[in-house]
Amino acid sequence: MALWRIRATVDDRPGYLSVLTASLALRSVNILAVQVHTTEAGVVDEFLVDAPDALTEADLHGAVARGRGRDAFVARAEAEALADQPTRALALAGRLVHDLDALGEALVALLDAAEVRWRPEPLTGRPGYDESRMTLADPAGGSYEVLRSRPAFTPAEFARAQALVELSGTMLRHHQEQTTLLLPDGAELIVRPAAAEDTDAVRDLHARCSATTIASRYLGGVAPTDARMARLLQPTGGRTLVVTSGSTIVATASLLAEGDLGEIAILVEDSWQRRGIGTALLRRLMAYAERSRFAALVAHTAADNVAMLRTLKRLGAGSTDRDGSLVTVTLPVPGRDSVGDEAPANF
Structure with missing residues (x-):
């Protein structure tokens, strides 16, 4: 056979x-x-x-x-054709996640194309296709021309190719947002936006932190549930950053949005504390808040968390409200008017 x-x-x-x-x-x-x-x-x-x-x-x-x-x-x-189309597409998507330069090769495999030509000039007009030629924008710049004499390209194949291009663009933007953080002691860490696949590594970070550190990050002293952690990693309208040393996540910082206010909080593994990581993360969240036109940021912390209070003061803390052992600090966002002395909601 x-x-x-x-x-x-x-x-x-x-x-x-x-x-x-x-x-x-x-x-x-x-x-x-x-x-x-x-x-x-x-x-x-x-x-x-x-x-x-x-x-x-x-x-x-x-x-x-x-x-x-x-x-x-x-x-x-x-024999490779025995893999069904969804499986092939997912495998190619997984390849792009790990190799941003593989888009051209992925298009060849996805479409069984005879040739893929890359051109440095951006695509003129909209992406499209005819029977033997498909044109696609390269998210990294330039454009692709995909050629196949037979069989004729179909709308379904064009949609699959577009989906692969969009995934490549998303991964490229994610990679471009990644920055290197050089600590005063010479250590180099990577700061990047959090992703859903970071859940296990962030859970491991929480497990390595002391009870005191967890209590400083979560005022109830209890680490979040899996569902809550998923929302923290990808907050609606907000932003979460992770800091990695190699493949290990050693710190996180979150900005949770409620209207035009944002609540900020950080968690730094005990052995990495007092090395400037928290300050660097909060500066990045403030820059994001300014670009996103938040009116102000608030931070809730324990009154005895001296390190956090000092960091917030250096970053321009405005009003400070104390309720027993809880301190709420408001930081005006540069370029926006102060929100006044009214205590923000604890969300």
Whole structure:
């Protein structure tokens, strides 16, 4: 038996697909996978089939024609084609996550393209495609031209390619937002936006922190639940940063939004404290608040958390309100008017 890839256009009418599959079955062709592409000319059905060794390309063309298929494309397939299209697409997406320069190669694999040409000039006009050519914008600059003589590109394939390009753009922006933090003692750390996949590493950070450090970050003295941690890592309308040493997350800083106010909080692993990490993180959150036009930031901390209070003072703390052992500090955002002395909501 041999693997073949078959594409054919059929009328989008009830029963026409079954006629085509029956014609293939009469030649002992076993259909392993089916994809359906809707086009203006009709429905393009794509099959991965296992056919008897004696069947030739011409035999398969004949079977497709007798099954009322037209514009047929028939080619030998490799064993790799046994992976279904969603699995292939996810594997290519995973590759892009780890290699931002692999977009061109990923497009070749996704589209079974004969060639992908990169041009330094930005794409003129909108991305698009015709039967044998697809043009896409490169998120890193320039553009891609994807070429394939047959079979003709379909709207579904263009949508998949666009999704891959958008993922590449997202990962590129994420990478560009990554910065190196050089500590006074010469240690180098990476500061970047938090991602959903950081959940396990942040949970490990909490496990390594002392009870005193956890109590300073969470006024109730209890680390967040998994659901709460997920919201902290990707807050709606806010921002969370993580600091990494190698593959280990050693600190986090969050800005949670409520209207035009933002609540800020940091957590730094005990062995990394008093080395300037907290100050650096808070400065970045303040810069984000200014770009996002927050009116002010607030921080809730224990009255005996002297290090945090000193850091907030250096950053321009405005009003300070004390309620027993709890201190609420308001920091005006540069470029915005002060929010006054009214104590912000504790959210």
